[in-house]
Amino acid sequence: MTSLDLPQVKGRLVVDGTFRVAGRDDLLAIGDAAYVEWQGRPLAQLAQVAVLEAPALAANLVHLIRGEPTEPYVHKDKGDLVALGRTSAGARLRRFLFLTMPRDVVFAGFPAWTVWRVNYLTQLLGVRNRGSLLTEWLLSYFTTRMVSNIP
Ligand SMILES: Cc1cc2nc3c(=O)[nH]c(=O)nc-3n(C[C@H](O)[C@H](O)[C@H](O)COP(=O)(O)OP(=O)(O)OC[C@H]3O[C@@H](n4cnc5c(N)ncnc54)[C@H](O)[C@@H]3O)c2cc1C
Numbered sequence: 001m002t003s004l005d006l007p008q009v010k011g012r013l014v015v016d017g018t019f020r021v022a023g024r025d026d027l028l029a030i031g032d033a034a035y036v037e038w039q040g041r042p043l044a045q046l047a048q049v050a051v052l053e054a055p056a057l058a059a060n061l062v063h064l065i066r067g068e069p070t071e072p073y074v075h076k077d078k079g080d081l082v083a084l085g086r087t088s089a090g091a092r093l094r095r096f097l098f099l100t101m102p103r104d105v106v107f108a109g110f111p112a113w114t115v116w117r118v119n120y121l122t123q124l125l126g127v128r129n130r131g132s133l134l135t136e137w138l139l140s141y142f143t144t145r146m147v148s149n150i151p
Pocket of ligand 1: 030031032033045046047048050
């Protein structure tokens, strides 16, 4: 096996605006594996970032195969959702999701928890996955946690 000497920051491959590593057309990286700077700051190692980058990388891969110019990635942060206990959460939704809003929408409590849960469900693929998770959530809401007492 050959190891390549590639630019890294904290174990992440440094990529350019089109996800190319070291300017190579045959080596692209996204998600946790990639160090992507956006507006002077590195994008976080979060699922949202990886999910947003994936279609952009796929489009550039097609461009490269066809010999077309690649397109620079434009990061559109959607905001943050954080679960805070059984029925509470914090939410920051980016302004562009609500064009009439002057700034990001920030809220907490049960409304944020509902948005968190609905968002989570919609991210899953397939009715079966969504149905089984929803059932699991309902069961866990009405039952106590299963814990064992280890002597
Ligand atoms: C405990 C934990 C909690 C987290 N919680 C959150 C959260 O609440 N919200 C959030 O946004 N993000 C969270 N993250 C971060 C999130 O999981 C990652 O940012 C996201 O999964 C990155 O996606 P990815 O596709 O880049 O990498 P991954 O999801 O890690 O996928 C990489 C895949 O490549 C496979 N792989 C690795 N090496 C090889 C190889 N040599 N050959 C073939 N396959 C290989 C791996 O098995 C894996 O399936 C959490 C991470 C951890 C560890």
